[in-house]
Amino acid sequence: MKKTRYKACLLISELDDDMILDAELSDVSVRVKKCRSQRIMKRILILAACVTMLAVAVASVFLSAMLFNTGIHTDPSNTQNPSSLDVEWVEDPNIIQVQRLSIGQSLDTGIVSPTTGAAVSVETVRCWGQRLILLSFHCREGETITVTPGADGALFEAVQIEINQNLYWSVWNKANRRYVVADEFLNVSTEEAISCLGRSVSITEDTVLLWQYPAVSRPCVEDNFVDFTVTDSEGNITGGGSIYIGGLDLTTISENKTYYGSSHYGLNKVYLNASYRPVLLGAYRYAENEKVDASAHEKRLSELHLQAQKARESLFDDLTDDYFRLSYRVLLHKYAADLTPGIFTGMMHHNMAYDCYTYVITDDGNKKFFLYDGTCQRITKWETYTADEYGYTVTGKLTLEDGTVIMVDINDPDCMYEIIPISH
Amino acid sequence: MNDEKIIDLFWKRDETAIKETDKKYGRYCSTVSMSILHNESDAEECVSDAYLSLWNSIPPHRPQVLRTFLGRIVRNISINRHKSIHRQGYNCYMDVSLEEIMEELGDCFPSDDDMTNELSGEIKEHLQTFLRDQDALNRKLFVGRYWHNYSISRLSAAYGLTEGAVEIRLRRTRTKLKKHLHERGISV
Known part of the structure; x- marks a missing residue:
């Protein structure tokens, strides 16, 4: 007969409490349920991932088809054909496919997923041989727009957000790859906002943002853009953006200098608050509908650079230290639909005149106007431009030393401009 | 209800002590007994016997850990029940005969x-x-x-x-x- 060990079992029953409790496992039924829920959750996640991948794949195929059909794929050898640069937009209530295109370069793409309900408009701009895309988000306060960069990280340097008829430019936060928008953005301290830019800045009383390049030999080499924000006298951020500094010899920009950020790259329909004053302008225009070729543009461009250099030297010769806060806004010309691609083009800025040459305005009222031939005249009178509440209509009147009156009247959305900041 | 209060009820000879014990440890007792007997009705009986045994044990005992004190009782009763009926235990994926x-x-x-x-x-x-x-x-x-x-x-x-x-x-x-x-x- 088989010997039993009931007594041994009973003996084991008398083990100490701590041993018994220590060895006790959680309830089996709970454990099983948990495992099951984990499996279900895992399946859900896998399913969600599959759906996402499928959606991305479909979107990619769709986009590819669109691009192919519209000829967006760039042909480096075909930079003379404007139609090859046309950009088509694939808009969806939830996904905006955005692109940045450079002549002779591959297409960079990114996906913008605005908050549901956010109205998005897209504008195409040209600048320095690049076709850049502006996204305008008209969203509610508190909404956040997330932008996913393309494979190479290329993105858009400017996104404008209109809130309560005030236009805000978001700051591209490179750290977490998103545009900080609306109240979240507006509520952050200046330091925090600036830290997003990775540049140290200070705010002046007259609301023009100063920024300081880091101590590097070639500042802002990343895409040749300088990000900045504009604040009012109370420190509220009322704008921001990027200034394109490509095309300049960056070595002319001194290290550790403080520069004015007085305008936006890609700025359009901007609402300027009353205390905002441009401080230095350089402008150049082409006659309306003037047809120019690339070489002519290049020539004029280099001339303009020389001119700007002259302006800089001339200006700073007789300026006080207060003028260290200067920025330069150079080159304005009329956008013509038949411009040859690859030439120097820019975007319209409504506070710049295209019926003038190069002019410089300092922020102490000591304004100068630089003619195309490099001569300089002091602006004796500057009648401040006016803008409607949306910033669409801007007029101004410049009177030079010799009595020349230059009207500044920009209300042409097709006008494009270029901005070139130069150190003093 | 915490163990201390349940034990107090036993000491006061308050029959709600059994109810509270079952409320708190009924499932645990069933699990212990079922792991030995693999029979629901047998286990239920053993748990009931364990409550009676607990009633008789407290007082004079005042267990430090009511859970293991009760668990021992249930376990021993279940083992003895198993022995007395000479029943072959069931094999179960979770427990063992x-x-x-x-x-x-x-x-x-x-x-x-x-x-x-x-x-x-x-x-x-x-x-x-x-x-x-x-x-x-x-x-x-x-x-x-x-x-x-x-x-x-x-x-x-x-x-x-x-x-x-x-x-x-x-x-x-x-x-x-x-x-x-x-x-x-x-x-x-």
Whole structure:
């Protein structure tokens, strides 16, 4: 007969409490349920991932088809054909496919997923041989727009957000790859906002943002853009953006200098608050509908650079230290639909005149106007431009030393401009 | 209700003590009993008997840990029930039959025929000492297997070991226990 060990079992029953409790496992039924829920959750996640991948794949195929059909794929050898640069937009209530295109370069793409309900408009701009895309988000306060960069990280340097008829430019936060928008953005301290830019800045009383390049030999080499924000006298951020500094010899920009950020790259329909004053302008225009070729543009461009250099030297010769806060806004010309691609083009800025040459305005009222031939005249009178509440209509009147009156009247959305900041 | 209050109710001879005990530990008692008997009605009876035994035990006892105090009672009643009805335990994925447990314990413990009360008391002391000297994992495996009647697969899953590893550890522990007892004059 088989010997039993009931007594041994009973003996084991008398083990100490701590041993018994220590060895006790959680309830089996709970454990099983948990495992099951984990499996279900895992399946859900896998399913969600599959759906996402499928959606991305479909979107990619769709986009590819669109691009192919519209000829967006760039042909480096075909930079003379404007139609090859046309950009088509694939808009969806939830996904905006955005692109940045450079002549002779591959297409960079990114996906913008605005908050549901956010109205998005897209504008195409040209600048320095690049076709850049502006996204305008008209969203509610508190909404956040997330932008996913393309494979190479290329993105858009400017996104404008209109809130309560005030236009805000978001700051591209490179750290977490998103545009900080609306109240979240507006509520952050200046330091925090600036830290997003990775540049140290200070705010002046007259609301023009100063920024300081880091101590590097070639500042802002990343895409040749300088990000900045504009604040009012109370420190509220009322704008921001990027200034394109490509095309300049960056070595002319001194290290550790403080520069004015007085305008936006890609700025359009901007609402300027009353205390905002441009401080230095350089402008150049082409006659309306003037047809120019690339070489002519290049020539004029280099001339303009020389001119700007002259302006800089001339200006700073007789300026006080207060003028260290200067920025330069150079080159304005009329956008013509038949411009040859690859030439120097820019975007319209409504506070710049295209019926003038190069002019410089300092922020102490000591304004100068630089003619195309490099001569300089002091602006004796500057009648401040006016803008409607949306910033669409801007007029101004410049009177030079010799009595020349230059009207500044920009209300042409097709006008494009270029901005070139130069150190003093 | 916390254990202290339940025990107070027992001491006051308040019958709600049973109700509160069942409310708090009823499921636990059923699990302990079912792991031995594998029969719901038998387990239910054992749990009821355990409550009666608890009623009779408190007072005079005032257990430090009501859970294990009650668990012991349920376990012992269930073992005795198992013995009395000579029922073959069911194999279950989660737990193990008492026969299987007893067979394994045969490696190191004397049979019931040889287990006198005096010897039982002596072994109890040595067993406590022995288990205290084991590393925590081996101790948990041993108590889990032979007190809680956990299956090898469950122990394996709980401690992240293969079933083979669990079995080996248990076997080594039993072998060491046997040697431990043998060195103290207790042979199987």
